[in-house]
Amino acid sequence: MSMEKVKFGRSKVFFDPFNRRPGPIKKNMHYCPGCGHGILHKLIAEAIEHYGIQQDVAFIAPVGCAVFAYYYFNTGAISVPHGRAPAVGTGVGRANPEKFVISYQGDGDLAAIGFNEFIQAANRGEKMTIFFVNNTNYGMTGGQMAPTTLPGQKTTTTPFGRNPLTEGYPINVSSLINTLTSPVYIERVALTSTARIAAAKKAVYKGIENLRDRKGFSFIEVLAPCPINLRMTTEQLNDFIENKMTEFFPIGCVRDRSAETAVGELPPATIHEPAEVMAKLFPLRQEGGVADDFRNDSEIFNRELRIRMSGFGGQGILSLGHNFANMARLRNFNVSWMPSYGPEQRGGAASCAVILSRGVISNPMVDNNCDLLIALTQMALDKFGHQLSDNGILIYDRSAMSKPEVKGNQKVFGLDALAIANSVGNPKCANSVILGALAVILKKYAPLTEGDAADYDKVYREALTESFGSKPKVLEQNFAAFEAGKAAMAAEL
Amino acid sequence: MKYNKRLLLKGNEAAVYGALIAGCDCYFGYPITPASEVAQTAAQLFPQLNRTFLQAESEIGAINMVIGGAAAGKRVMTGSSGLGISLKQEGMSYLAAYEMPALIIDVTRGGPGLGNIGPEQADYFQLVKGGGHGSYHCLVFTPNSAQEMCDMSIKAFELAEKYRMPAYVMADGVIGQMMESVLLPEPKEFDYDPEWKMGRYVNGEAQVITSIYMEYNDLEALNNRLQAKYREIEKNEQSYEEYMADDAEVLIVAYGICSRIARGVVDTMRADGVKVGLVRPKMVYPFPVDPLKKHVENGTVKAVMSLEMSAGQMIEDVRLAVECKVPVYLQNRMGGNIPSGAEVVEGVRTILKEIAK
Ligand SMILES: Cc1ncc(C[n+]2csc(CCOP(=O)(O)OP(=O)(O)O)c2C)c(N)n1
Numbered sequence: 069m070s071m072e073k074v075k076f077g078r079s080k081v082f083f084d085p086f087n088r089r090p091g092p093i094k095k096n097m098h099y100c101p102g103c104g105h106g107i108l109h110k111l112i113a114e115a116i117e118h119y120g121i122q123q124d125v126a127f128i129a130p131v132g133c134a135v136f137a138y139y140y141f142n143t144g145a146i147s148v149p150h151g152r153a154p155a156v157g158t159g160v161g162r163a164n165p166e167k168f169v170i171s172y173q174g175d176g177d178l179a180a181i182g183f184n185e186f187i188q189a190a191n192r193g194e195k196m197t198i199f200f201v202n203n204t205n206y207g208m209t210g211g212q213m214a215p216t217t218l219p220g221q222k223t224t225t226t227p228f229g230r231n232p233l234t235e236g237y238p239i240n241v242s243s244l245i246n247t248l249t250s251p252v253y254i255e256r257v258a259l260t261s262t263a264r265i266a267a268a269k270k271a272v273y274k275g276i277e278n279l280r281d282r283k284g285f286s287f288i289e290v291l292a293p294c295p296i297n298l299r300m301t302t303e304q305l306n307d308f309i310e311n312k313m314t315e316f317f318p319i320g321c322v323r324d325r326s327a328e329t330a331v332g333e334l335p336p337a338t339i340h341e342p343a344e345v346m347a348k349l350f351p352l353r354q355e356g357g358v359a360d361d362f363r364n365d366s367e368i369f370n371r372e373l374r375i376r377m378s379g380f381g382g383q384g385i386l387s388l389g390h391n392f393a394n395m396a397r398l399r400n401f402n403v404s405w406m407p408s409y410g411p412e413q414r415g416g417a418a419s420c421a422v423i424l425s426r427g428v429i430s431n432p433m434v435d436n437n438c439d440l441l442i443a444l445t446q447m448a449l450d451k452f453g454h455q456l457s458d459n460g461i462l463i464y465d466r467s468a469m470s471k472p473e474v475k476g477n478q479k480v481f482g483l484d485a486l487a488i489a490n491s492v493g494n495p496k497c498a499n500s501v502i503l504g505a506l507a508v509i510l511k512k513y514a515p516l517t518e519g520d521a522a523d524y525d526k527v528y529r530e531a532l533t534e535s536f537g538s539k540p541k542v543l544e545q546n547f548a549a550f551e552a553g554k555a556a557m558a559a560e561l
Numbered sequence: 562m563k564y565n566k567r568l569l570l571k572g573n574e575a576a577v578y579g580a581l582i583a584g585c586d587c588y589f590g591y592p593i594t595p596a597s598e599v600a601q602t603a604a605q606l607f608p609q610l611n612r613t614f615l616q617a618e619s620e621i622g623a624i625n626m627v628i629g630g631a632a633a634g635k636r637v638m639t640g641s642s643g644l645g646i647s648l649k650q651e652g653m654s655y656l657a658a659y660e661m662p663a664l665i666i667d668v669t670r671g672g673p674g675l676g677n678i679g680p681e682q683a684d685y686f687q688l689v690k691g692g693g694h695g696s697y698h699c700l701v702f703t704p705n706s707a708q709e710m711c712d713m714s715i716k717a718f719e720l721a722e723k724y725r726m727p728a729y730v731m732a733d734g735v736i737g738q739m740m741e742s743v744l745l746p747e748p749k750e751f752d753y754d755p756e757w758k759m760g761r762y763v764n765g766e767a768q769v770i771t772s773i774y775m776e777y778n779d780l781e782a783l784n785n786r787l788q789a790k791y792r793e794i795e796k797n798e799q800s801y802e803e804y805m806a807d808d809a810e811v812l813i814v815a816y817g818i819c820s821r822i823a824r825g826v827v828d829t830m831r832a833d834g835v836k837v838g839l840v841r842p843k844m845v846y847p848f849p850v851d852p853l854k855k856h857v858e859n860g861t862v863k864a865v866m867s868l869e870m871s872a873g874q875m876i877e878d879v880r881l882a883v884e885c886k887v888p889v890y891l892q893n894r895m896g897g898n899i900p901s902g903a904e905v906v907e908g909v910r911t912i913l914k915e916i917a918k
């Protein structure tokens with residue numbers, strides 16, 4: 069084969085000798101004589117050396133004959149699951165953008181099992197260079213059909229020749245990714261003659277230069293000989309590649325935007341300094357907030373309080389629960405908020421359970437012994453009414469139902485929550501109306517101490533400010549709704 | 562302190578806060594209910610710390626990105642649910658073989674097949690018993706609150722790095738979806754520069770990360786080393802909580818949401834004078850063999866109930882732990898149903914009748 073005339077000095081990027089290779093042979097690579105992998109390895113090693121990036125190369129070795137590439141390259145390396153090299157390379161490059169990621173893959177690895185990982189990395193324009201060895205078969209496993217196998221070509225799994233009607237046509241990977249916007253450089257080369265190898269060398273150098281300059285995604289497809297599995301002499305192989313393969317895989321540059329693509333910059337450093345992390349993750353304490361050991365002193369808070377809020381989707385039931393849970397949280401209660409889940413949500417019903425406690429909250433599901441039930445629809449009342457304890461409080465929406473019957477010591481309060489919310493100009497404030505009414509009810513019937521009753525108003529404002537601090541208009545409407553709810557319930561009692 | 566450290570968070574959100582506080586640099590994931598808030602919270606928060614959030618093309622892509630991030634020497638995580646975890650198993654096997662740490666959040670849902678988005682705990686086998694090919698284990702944390710979603714994500718990184726292996730935080734859909742007050746711990750000084758990092762040069766030779774060992778003896782040696790590590794973990798890292806277990810005649814074993822229900826049941830039944838107690842695994846690999854063995858050997862326990870939202874997966878480990886010295890009963894719901902307290906009370910009463918015979 070003419071390539072044997074091309075002389076290489078041994079690149080310093082290679083180990084010398086190849087001590088990682090098991091067995092007695094440490095001078096030569098494990099590839100078959102005349103195999104394309106060896107030549108390509110040498111071109112890549114030279115280019116890495118030329119551009120001075122050896123220390124930071126992350127070489128992703130595939131599953132295939134090149135699985136042992138790390139026997140030879142003295143660079144950071146990882147041998148990865150079959151086909152997943154571009155995903156692993158993505159992980160390396162995103163986690164440590166200083167790395168220069170090289171993915172080296174065969175046609176089974178890249179164009180069959182790993183096609184999705186490959187094309188998605190190409191589409192994202194990952195900063196990596198992929199060397200794609202197209203030898204029309206699965207070398208490592210003994211010459212089975214690859215996506216690149218030519219029509220009629222015999223392999224160990226197409227013993228009668230690849231039939232395009234049942235096995236499809238060869239996939240032209242370079243053309244396929246030329247439909248994507250992100251790739252910077254796509255070129256197909258061959259290793260069949262000195263001139264071809266010289267052109268291949270130029271392409272490899274460009275791929276590595278782009279890598280050094282962090283320009284983006286470069287892809288070099290190499291038409292490579294696999295003399296063992298194709299059972300051909302050097303001359304036959306050269307003929308096969310030049311005359312048969314090129315019919316489906318024409319040699320040459322498919323795209324080159326290297327020159328017009330700017331040199332890439334490293335992203336800003338990750339933030340790990342504890343004070344800075346806290347400033348980003350932890351919300352600022354609201355004015356009026358209490359110390360970590362603050363405790364509301366009303367008797368009722370000495371036991372677990374179990375609340376169910378239910379109605380129709382869009383009535384703000386979930387935010388009502390959420391706001392109430394936030395109020396409890398801001399006063400150092402343990403609190404759980406459990407939205408209705410799965411089939412319960414069908415038919416537009418919305419419901420949530422809130423539990424607050426000074427101790428451990430065991431079962432966060434409220435399915436009995438409910439202390440407070442807020443029901444905005446008849447359906448909600450029908451479904452959850454029986455869960456209310458004999459001493460429980462029920463708040464219902466008067467516009468939706470007539471006054472429900474009670475049992476035991478239950479107390480019932482009707483409210484026109486939606487109408488009141490509309491009167492302050494925002495139907496979404498119904499939950500503030502309810503929270504206002506609840507202030508009056510709890511003060512009288514929980515009962516709350518004077519201090520806790522005043523604190524209820526304070527903590528309501530804190531919770532709302534935390535959520536809507538950046539929307540003063542929404543805040544004001546809610547505060548007005550809260551006061552209106554209080555006034556309406558005070559008038560009732 | 563000018564910050565409020567107590568937040569109201571879904572379990573799914575709390576896990577991401579925990580991971581960030583632990584110094585996690587990258588999140589790679591593919592959306593799935595009921596784990597979506599894990600990815601969404603990560604998408605919101607990671608970039609604020611100049612850290613990486615990337616939506617992968619699939620769970621296969623995601624776990625391989627996790628492999629890449631871990632190989633680059635960073636703390637990395639992903640999150641998913643049942644079917645997505647099934648797809649990750651190839652990568653999990655590789656992580657175990659590479660001996661690299663990573664955090665995987667599994668917010669479990671109903672199966673098999675597409676199942677539904679309701680809560681089940683039927684990922685137990687695939688997480689605890691290996692899941693992929695080869696003889697390996699992963700650490701499996703089982704939080705039962707949003708607070709523990711946060712705390713255990715931090716602890717998971719700690720143990721994963723100590724033992725150089727991947728760690729799951731396995732939460733059922735309820736624990737992931739429910740909001741609770743969470744007291745965030747403060748982040749610590751960050752120094753993380755793991756020895757296995759790809760591209761570290763030792764005596765002029767670049768380190769390599771691989772899982773292929775052509776020599777049979779070399780691969781056997783790796784396996785022996787892994788197994789020795791697992792035995793050490795089984796001895797040292799069992800993690801559990803006991804509740805009124807000391808004099809219990811019926812011991813409930815339950816994790817996740819089931820353990821919260823069980824605790825309520827213990828309170829209810831103890832009020833009626835029934836001697837029932839709870840052992841709650843906080844990790845299911847390693848499984849808390851010691852407390853179960855201890856209570857059975859003490860002679861007080863007459864029967865054990867394995868309370869699960871699966872068809873009887875954990876019960877195998879419970880039986881192994883009690884060495885079949887007392888009967889072990891399965892109490893379970895499936896398909897997204899959550900056992901009610903009343904059901905479990907009934908179950909305990911049935912067991913009491915059985916053993917009285
Ligand atoms: C998941 C999985 N399936 C199958 C294999 C078996 N396998 C190993 S190499 C290979 C094909 C490699 O062919 P190619 O990518 O063309 O590389 P070459 O060996 O020709 O360089 C296959 C199918 C594997 N290692 N992993």
Ligand code: SF4
Nearest residue numbers: 099100103133207294
């Ligand atoms: S089987 Fe083919 S691709 Fe593999 S080393 Fe031999 S010649 Fe090269």
